[in-house]
Amino acid sequence: MIGNLLRAEYRKFTSTQVWFWMLLVCVALTSAFTAGQIGGTKYDDELQSNVRDVLLSATGGFTYIPLFVLGVLSVTTEYRYQTITPTVLATPSRWTIIFVKTIATALVGIVYALICLIVELAIALPWLATRHVHVDLPSQVGTLASAFVVLALFALVGLGAGALIKNQIVAVTVGVIFVAFLDHIVLIIPGVKHIYPYLLSGATNAITVSPHDDHTINGVTLLSVGGGIAVLVVWGLVMAVLGAGITMNRDIT
Amino acid sequence: MTGASDSSRIVVNGLSKDFGRGIKAVDQLSFTVEPGSVTGFLGPNGAGKTTTLRMLLGLVNPSAGTATIGGQAYRDITNPLTRVGASLEASSYHPARTGLNHLRILCAAAGLPDSRADAVIAQVGLGDAAKRKVRGYSLGMRQRLGLAAALIGDPGVLILDEPANGLDPDGIRWLRGFFRHLAAEGRSVLVSSHQLNEIQEVADRVVILDRGRLVRSGSIDELTAGTDVVRVHTPTPQPFAAALAAAGLGVVELAPGVLDIRGGPVELVGHLAFVNGIELHQLSGSRANLEDLFFALTQGAHQALPQRPPAPQPRVGGVQ
Numbered sequence: 001m002i003g004n005l006l007r008a009e010y011r012k013f014t015s016t017q018v019w020f021w022m023l024l025v026c027v028a029l030t031s032a033f034t035a036g037q038i039g040g041t042k043y044d045d046e047l048q049s050n051v052r053d054v055l056l057s058a059t060g061g062f063t064y065i066p067l068f069v070l071g072v073l074s075v076t077t078e079y080r081y082q083t084i085t086p087t088v089l090a091t092p093s094r095w096t097i098i099f100v101k102t103i104a105t106a107l108v109g110i111v112y113a114l115i116c117l118i119v120e121l122a123i124a125l126p127w128l129a130t131r132h133v134h135v136d137l138p139s140q141v142g143t144l145a146s147a148f149v150v151l152a153l154f155a156l157v158g159l160g161a162g163a164l165i166k167n168q169i170v171a172v173t174v175g176v177i178f179v180a181f182l183d184h185i186v187l188i189i190p191g192v193k194h195i196y197p198y199l200l201s202g203a204t205n206a207i208t209v210s211p212h213d214d215h216t217i218n219g220v221t222l223l224s225v226g227g228g229i230a231v232l233v234v235w236g237l238v239m240a241v242l243g244a245g246i247t248m249n250r251d252i253t
Numbered sequence: 254m255t256g257a258s259d260s261s262r263i264v265v266n267g268l269s270k271d272f273g274r275g276i277k278a279v280d281q282l283s284f285t286v287e288p289g290s291v292t293g294f295l296g297p298n299g300a301g302k303t304t305t306l307r308m309l310l311g312l313v314n315p316s317a318g319t320a321t322i323g324g325q326a327y328r329d330i331t332n333p334l335t336r337v338g339a340s341l342e343a344s345s346y347h348p349a350r351t352g353l354n355h356l357r358i359l360c361a362a363a364g365l366p367d368s369r370a371d372a373v374i375a376q377v378g379l380g381d382a383a384k385r386k387v388r389g390y391s392l393g394m395r396q397r398l399g400l401a402a403a404l405i406g407d408p409g410v411l412i413l414d415e416p417a418n419g420l421d422p423d424g425i426r427w428l429r430g431f432f433r434h435l436a437a438e439g440r441s442v443l444v445s446s447h448q449l450n451e452i453q454e455v456a457d458r459v460v461i462l463d464r465g466r467l468v469r470s471g472s473i474d475e476l477t478a479g480t481d482v483v484r485v486h487t488p489t490p491q492p493f494a495a496a497l498a499a500a501g502l503g504v505v506e507l508a509p510g511v512l513d514i515r516g517g518p519v520e521l522v523g524h525l526a527f528v529n530g531i532e533l534h535q536l537s538g539s540r541a542n543l544e545d546l547f548f549a550l551t552q553g554a555h556q557a558l559p560q561r562p563p564a565p566q567p568r569v570g571g572v573q
């Protein structure tokens with residue numbers, strides 16, 4: 001049964017053009033930030049020491065936003081166009097609906113994140129070669145994996161936000177405001193700043209920070225990579241569960 | 254399809270919905286829809302029809318009471334699209350999706366082959382528009398797509414909320430034939446409507462609702478029985494009036510030689526004339542139609558509407 005429902009989700013996803021435009025945005029953002037990283041670095045030897053940052057271009061910019069939006073849309077489109085009615089008629093259990101959407105969104109996140117990484121490497125590797133920068137890919141697998149995990153998980157976080165908030169404009173705005181501003185403001189408030197590692201940007205930083213760099217920001221120590229991944233997963237799942245249990249169980253009129 | 258068996262009986266029992274702020278959209282409603290029949294679900298705007306159907310389908314949580322289909326709450330039915338088909342308001346579509354893709358999503362969810370989508374979209378006459386985006390569909394086309402969606406799992410029970418909305422006269426005629434066809438196949442159809450005369454032609458039974466409460470339910474014959482008015486023209490009204498009164502019928506002399514008789518069908522009046530040797534110049538019977546009955550039963554809710562003159566329709570033609 002779950003297989004059938006996943007097939008239905010796949011058809012919802014591919015039967016409008018949103019998937020294509022979001023993919024285009026992902027590719028454009030990744031390309032722009034990769035090009036910016038390489039083009040914006042003047043000296044080749046400086047670039048050599050920044051290889052890690054170049055390979056994190058896919059997450060360094062705002063590519064997490066389209067991934068987040070895809071997750072949000074998975075739920076909110078259903079409310080916006082009232083397709084939630086046929087969806088619930090086919091699958092009366094809101095838990096099953098959210099469970100299937102979680103898996104579907106995770107799969108979408110994985111595919112899009114992989115595409116972003118391929119685009120990044122397709123731009124970075126030849127370009128770096130012309131700049132005489134040597135990239136030892138095997139030693140950068142961890143870096144690439146970090147970028148991949150962050151992108152894929154933001155789709156899941158988006159799903160949670162969508163399930164909880166249901167209104168797509170509000171869900172996207174709230175999500176972006178938190179990740180881009182509020183999380184960072186927390187970092188400068190003395191007593192409150194210690195929750196930073198458990199917020200979305202704190203967790204993202206924990207995943208992408210170089211193992212050789214300082215893991216302390218403004219006196220706050222980041223979590224381990226595994227801890228950061230766990231925090232993003234928990235944010236996504238907790239919001240999705242709350243959404244299924246509270247918001248989505250409301251009357252559909 | 255499960256056919257006319259108990260698995261398609263709809264039982265609504267003590268169903269209530271309070272939307273807060275004291276709005277009792279549905280109030281202690283109970284009725285049963287027998288398998289293999291077309292049941293009209295009638296009531297003025299705001300009577301609670303849509304709310305009741307949505308509670309029956311597990312979309313709205315009742316404040317009290319239960320609604321079951323074949324003894325099960327909708328939420329507990331496994332693969333419900335194959336047991337119950339529903340068409341609610343005609344706006345539950347993604348505008349950028351084609352009609353066919355909308356149906357194919359349902360096929361996937363219910364584990365049905367895609368050929369079902371092709372079959373039902375052709376069945377409702379949307380074959381030519383199947384690959385067009387719903388954005389470009391007219392209201393009537395959306396209604397048809399909703400009916401196609403309801404039919405996708407070949408269900409034994411159909412629950413339709415105002416399916417005639419937005420249909421042109423051709424579409425309404427088509428819908429009427431469609432209901433007959435569905436009932437002939439042994440399906441149970443519960444259809445809410447404002448198109449009272451359409452309902453009268455196709456429904457076996459009606460459930461009439463007003464301000465959330467049940468007003469009346471039963472077959473149309475049962476409901477309109479007793480509303481017969483028989484008019485006779487006779488040169489000898491006095492002896493006939495006496496004979497009719499003796500038989501327990503109510504008689505009013507409208508004009509010299511013209512009587513209106515209530516309380517019995519036209520056949521009875523004709524028979525009494527015959528056995529009493531009364532000469533008749535005209536004998537005609539009429540019975541309130543569903544619309545009259547509906548207006549009579551739900552009057553309060555219709556004060557905003559222009560007053561409708563009573564228009565009994567002849568049931569038996571004039572006899573000279």
Ligand SMILES: Nc1ncnc2c1ncn2[C@@H]1O[C@H](COP(=O)(O)OP(=O)(O)OP(=O)(O)O)[C@@H](O)[C@H]1O
Nearest residue numbers: 253272276278296297298299300301302303304305
């Ligand atoms: N989500 C809601 N919140 C508050 N009140 C509601 C809600 N949905 C319906 N109502 C109220 O419940 C009552 C019944 O509405 P409902 O839509 O069930 O009527 P209806 O019989 O389907 O009417 P119509 O013929 O106009 O479609 C109305 O008074 C309506 O205002």
Ligand SMILES: [Mg+2]
Nearest residue numbers: 302303304414
């Ligand atoms: Mg309604």
